[in-house]
Amino acid sequence: MDHFTTHLLHLSTILLLLFRANSVVFVSSIGINYGQIANNLPPPEKVVPLVKSIGADKVKLYDSDPRVLKAFANTNIEFIVGIGNEYLSKLQDPSVAQSWVKSNVQPYLPATKITTITVGNEVLTFNDTSLSNCLLPAMQNIHTALVNLKLERQVTVTTAHSLAVLQTSYPPSAGAFREDLKQCLSPILDFLSKTCSPFLINAYPFFAYKGNSNEVSFEFVLFQPNAGIVDSGNNLHYDNMLFAQIDAVYAALGQLGYKKLPVQISETGWPSKGDDDEVGASPENAKKYNGNLLKVVNRKNGTPAMPDYDLNIFVFALFNENLKPGPTSERNYGLFKPDRTPAYNLGFSGISAGSNSGHNNSGTFRPPYTLMPGNPSDGYMSISSAGRFVWKRSIRIRILMMLLMAVGWISMGFHV
Ligand SMILES: *[C@@H]1O[C@H](CO)[C@@H](O)[C@H](O)[C@H]1NC(C)=O
Ligand SMILES: *[C@@H]1O[C@H](CO)[C@@H](O)[C@H](O)[C@H]1NC(C)=O
Numbered sequence: 001m002d003h004f005t006t007h008l009l010h011l012s013t014i015l016l017l018l019f020r021a022n023s024v025v026f027v028s029s030i031g032i033n034y035g036q037i038a039n040n041l042p043p044p045e046k047v048v049p050l051v052k053s054i055g056a057d058k059v060k061l062y063d064s065d066p067r068v069l070k071a072f073a074n075t076n077i078e079f080i081v082g083i084g085n086e087y088l089s090k091l092q093d094p095s096v097a098q099s100w101v102k103s104n105v106q107p108y109l110p111a112t113k114i115t116t117i118t119v120g121n122e123v124l125t126f127n128d129t130s131l132s133n134c135l136l137p138a139m140q141n142i143h144t145a146l147v148n149l150k151l152e153r154q155v156t157v158t159t160a161h162s163l164a165v166l167q168t169s170y171p172p173s174a175g176a177f178r179e180d181l182k183q184c185l186s187p188i189l190d191f192l193s194k195t196c197s198p199f200l201i202n203a204y205p206f207f208a209y210k211g212n213s214n215e216v217s218f219e220f221v222l223f224q225p226n227a228g229i230v231d232s233g234n235n236l237h238y239d240n241m242l243f244a245q246i247d248a249v250y251a252a253l254g255q256l257g258y259k260k261l262p263v264q265i266s267e268t269g270w271p272s273k274g275d276d277d278e279v280g281a282s283p284e285n286a287k288k289y290n291g292n293l294l295k296v297v298n299r300k301n302g303t304p305a306m307p308d309y310d311l312n313i314f315v316f317a318l319f320n321e322n323l324k325p326g327p328t329s330e331r332n333y334g335l336f337k338p339d340r341t342p343a344y345n346l347g348f349s350g351i352s353a354g355s356n357s358g359h360n361n362s363g364t365f366r367p368p369y370t371l372m373p374g375n376p377s378d379g380y381m382s383i384s385s386a387g388r389f390v391w392k393r394s395i396r397i398r399i400l401m402m403l404l405m406a407v408g409w410i411s412m413g414f415h416v
Contacts, residue, residue: 031058031314038321040338044071064104073111080116088134097141122162156197160266173233175248189258202267205241213279223292236304247305269316271329283344
């Protein structure tokens with residue numbers, strides 16, 4: 001074997017390893033919303049194996065429940081913690097924000113991997129301008145508190161929106177924010193962009209279906225095989241409604257100049273039970289929606305308009321929550337009942353739910369993913385989902401640069 005061929009072999013081995021590493025690191029993953037508006041939920045220690053049984057490696061809370069944050073210490077599961085809308089006005093005071101971070105985030109790091117704080121939930125669609133006006137200053141004060149505590153590289157600050165912030169969502173390429181919200185949204189988007197934080201949206205194809213059940217195809221909504229739709233604006237083909245909704249959000253962000261802001265689906269799901277007028281709420285449909293969603297996430301592709309962007313999806317929700325007000329569906333979004341048995345059979349089988357109740361586990365599902373042997377624990381890779389996204393792009397550039405350097409090195413070696 002001549003010198004050149006040896007170099008070439010070494011080079012291709014290095015490249016192969018790099019690409020393999022790349023594909024191993026970016027395993028698809030799913031997050032789960034852990035809501036607790038209930039009086040019958042199991043203690044958090046018993047919830048840890050349940051979260052693991054569904055292959056979730058991210059959990060989103062609506063508060064910063066210390067029992068949960070302690071129970072999940074050293075599990076390597078990433079956390080989004082939340083601050084309720086009722087605290088926004090208090091957070092106008094920087095010292096309140098500082099003490100909130102000091103007592104609700106700092107003590108749990110690094111054992112519990114808190115990566116994100118959501119300040120408020122669906123604030124803008126309450127149409128309450130005094131509340132909306134508190135949002136950005138509260139986010140900024142929380143961010144400043146993180147900077148003061150040197151935690152801003154580990155923890156990002158954002159807020160979760162309802163899909164109703166969109167005025168137009170169809171076709172996806174025509175996605176646009178509500179005209180009256182743009183003025184309030186723009187500086188928030190600027191903040192997210194400057195702090196490398198994701199844009200969070202709660203998206204429920206269930207509502208779209210419920211409202212237009214004779215226009216929208218059931219298959220399209222439930223990720224079942226179907227002809228799909230073609231976006232007349234850019235000829236992209238969509239075979240499910242969730243992707244159409246996500247791309248409508250990207251289009252709306254693009255209109256305001258923030259096309260590159262990563263979008264995360266902070267909530268999506270399907271109820272297994274509803275009132276008579278809640279068309280589509282059933283265990284069969286919930287099983288199809290959530291089961292197919294997991295398969296779609298496992299395909300590791302982005303959406304048609306943003307194929308290179310990671311899907312970052314949090315299913316709503318872990319448990320049925322018996323104290324939620326509103327229609328019956330509201331109390332029936334859970335994958336699990338409070339006794340930790342599956343609310344319905346999700347279609348995968350085999351793994352223990354971690355429950356010690358002795359029941360047959362065939363109703364729970366196996367994570368359809370290969371988890372990395374030994375998850376990365378260095379700060380670089382664990383900063384946040386947003387950070388991870390940036391890393392994904394930069395490694396591609398790095399590989400390209402290494403390739404160019406290696407070509408130069410080979411040709412030099414060849415001439416020497
Ligand atoms: C908020 O305002 C929008 C636009 O004016 C309207 O469509 C929507 O129904 C309102 N939402 C609530 C909760 O009042
Ligand atoms: C559990 O269910 C599987 C398949 O449904 C069955 O083969 C197995 O015998 C059951 N185990 C118990 C302990 O009931």
